[in-house]
Amino acid sequence: MRTGARVTGVSQAGRDRIVDADRDTQPFVVHVAHADGAEERLFARAVIDASGTWTAPGPAGGSGLAALGERAAADRITYRVPDLKDPAVRARYAGKRTAVIGSGASAFTALAYLADLAKADDGKGTKAVWILRRCISGSTFGGGEADQLPARGALGLAAKAAVDDGYADAVTGFRTEAIECDGDGRLVLAGEDGRRLEPVDEVIVLTGFRPDLSFLSEIRLGLDERLQAPIALAPLIDPNQHSCGTVYPTATASSPTPNRASTWSA
Known part of the structure; x- marks a missing residue:
C-alpha cells in the first residue's frame, strides 16, 4: 500500500458475515482508501489487525458512554x-x-x-x-x-x-x-x-482505550464480549483478576484459529 493509505473495511471475498457457504475457502478482501481519494481492494490469506487502540479512548462518562456535554466541550x-x-x-x-x-x-x-x-x-x-x-x-x-x-x-x-x-x-x-x-x-x-x-x-x-472494531464488522471474530480480546486470551488478561505484574506470557493457542482474522490491542 502507498504511504497514507487507510483500511476502511475487511471482509471475505463474496461473503458477507451472514453467509456460511464455502466461507472458509474464500480469501479476505481488504478495502483501502488512499490520501488522493483513490480506492482499491487487496486480497489476502490472513489479516492481522495491529492498529492498536489510540483512536478509541474511553470517555469521561462513568457508564462507558460519553458524558452529557462531553462532545460539546x-x-x-x-x-x-x-x-x-x-x-x-x-x-x-x-x-x-x-x-x-x-x-x-x-x-x-x-x-x-x-x-x-x-x-x-x-x-x-x-x-x-x-x-x-x-x-x-x-x-x-x-x-x-x-x-x-x-x-x-x-x-x-x-x-x-x-x-x-x-x-x-x-x-x-x-x-x-x-x-x-x-x-x-x-x-x-x-x-x-x-x-x-x-x-x-x-x-x-485517562480512562483507558478500546479497540476500534468498526472496519472489521463483516468478519466473524471470536472475541470476549467484555474485553474485546480473543476468547481464549481474555481470562488470562482480565483486569478484574490480574494486574500488569500477574499476566504471564501466553502461547499461540490463545490466538484465533487459522483462516480467521486476528485483532490485537497494542
Whole structure:
C-alpha cells in the first residue's frame, strides 16, 4: 500500500458475515482508501489487525458512554497525558485548574506532571483535581517501592506526593454524568450521585482505550464480549483478576484459529 493509505473495511471475498457457504475457502478482501481519494481492494490469506487502540479512548462518562456535554466541550478535553515539555501545551495548563479523570498509570503521570508544573515559576496557580470512580485504598497508588513493576511503583508514589503536598485534590466515588459550561466559560463536572464539582479550565480523561472494531464488522471474530480480546486470551488478561505484574506470557493457542482474522490491542 502507498504511504497514507487507510483500511476502511475487511471482509471475505463474496461473503458477507451472514453467509456460511464455502466461507472458509474464500480469501479476505481488504478495502483501502488512499490520501488522493483513490480506492482499491487487496486480497489476502490472513489479516492481522495491529492498529492498536489510540483512536478509541474511553470517555469521561462513568457508564462507558460519553458524558452529557462531553462532545460539546471537546476543545478543552484531552484523552492522552499532555506533553508539558511542549511550550504551547505547557501554556494551556499553566495557572489553570485541571480535572484528571482516571486511576491508572496514565493518571499518575498526569498528576505528577501537573505537580511539577505547579512548582515552576510559570505554573503558579496550577491545580489538579483528581477524579476517581472508586475510593482511595491501600492499593490505589500501586505497590510503591515494593511494586512488581518499579517504574509503576514510582509513578504511584509521585501521584501520592502530588495529593499529599496539596498540588492535587482527590474526589472519590465520582462517576461523571455531565460536563457543563458555566456562565464564565469554565467546565463543571456533574456526578451521577448529584454532586457538582467546582469549575475547572481543562479536563484530562485517562480512562483507558478500546479497540476500534468498526472496519472489521463483516468478519466473524471470536472475541470476549467484555474485553474485546480473543476468547481464549481474555481470562488470562482480565483486569478484574490480574494486574500488569500477574499476566504471564501466553502461547499461540490463545490466538484465533487459522483462516480467521486476528485483532490485537497494542
